[in-house]
Amino acid sequence: MGYLNKAEHDRVSAAVAAAEENTAGEIVTVLADRSDGYHDIQLGWAILAATTALAFLAVLPGFYLSLVDRVLGGWNHEWHPQAVFSLAIAVVVLKFASVWAIQFWQPLKYFLVPPPIKKARVREAAVRHFKVGADRRTHGRTGILIYLSMREHRAEIVADEAIAEKVPAEVWGGAMADMLVHIRDGRIAEGLAAGIADVGAVLAEHFPRAEGDVNELPDRLIEV
Numbered sequence: 001m002g003y004l005n006k007a008e009h010d011r012v013s014a015a016v017a018a019a020e021e022n023t024a025g026e027i028v029t030v031l032a033d034r035s036d037g038y039h040d041i042q043l044g045w046a047i048l049a050a051t052t053a054l055a056f057l058a059v060l061p062g063f064y065l066s067l068v069d070r071v072l073g074g075w076n077h078e079w080h081p082q083a084v085f086s087l088a089i090a091v092v093v094l095k096f097a098s099v100w101a102i103q104f105w106q107p108l109k110y111f112l113v114p115p116p117i118k119k120a121r122v123r124e125a126a127v128r129h130f131k132v133g134a135d136r137r138t139h140g141r142t143g144i145l146i147y148l149s150m151r152e153h154r155a156e157i158v159a160d161e162a163i164a165e166k167v168p169a170e171v172w173g174g175a176m177a178d179m180l181v182h183i184r185d186g187r188i189a190e191g192l193a194a195g196i197a198d199v200g201a202v203l204a205e206h207f208p209r210a211e212g213d214v215n216e217l218p219d220r221l222i223e224v
Helices: 006-022 039-059 061-071 081-102 106-111 115-133 161-166 169-183 188-206
Strands: 026-032 143-149 154-159
Touching: 006 026, 006 188, 026 115, 026 188, 039 061, 039 081, 061 081, 115 143, 115 154, 143 169, 143 188, 154 169, 154 188, 161 188, 169 188
Parallel strands: 026 143
Antiparallel strands: 143 154
């Protein structure tokens, strides 16, 4: 099930059509559930937890061995090397498995992804979608992608070569801000429409619509 219903999709498509009325630019919109599965981050946290537990066992063996004795009934016994190694293996396996498994709860999994990694992978995903949906697909290289990734709570704007040469990347900050203020309150369609309007205004200033200009890319929102 997607984030937007048909009426909301239509609203975004109408916003794209309206924004393109005064510009030769072509706006593509993509709404993604997530930009990456972050399986490597999930694995990394599980390995870190397991090695940390093993390190504590190595530094404080007496404390943990006596703790195990109490758990097993309070009988102290001699810990021979084989038993100690078996305990170490059990600790590593259990700690790894528990931390790996708990990250299948998506809110925790995405909370544990470091923000710089989220930012980089959302950008990479946006560029991939741009290359498929807009890059070199317009006559004047005037395609631009608005990309929104819901799990990461991040958005990106990727512009084709002709736009990037005339419009500095920081100019899109206003569009991003106007878009996210709505999206944070759950008004996704309204946020996209606001961002599209801002992008359209910038494009109209630098790439005004010429007579006979045709719509080269679909106006519809792509939800993935």
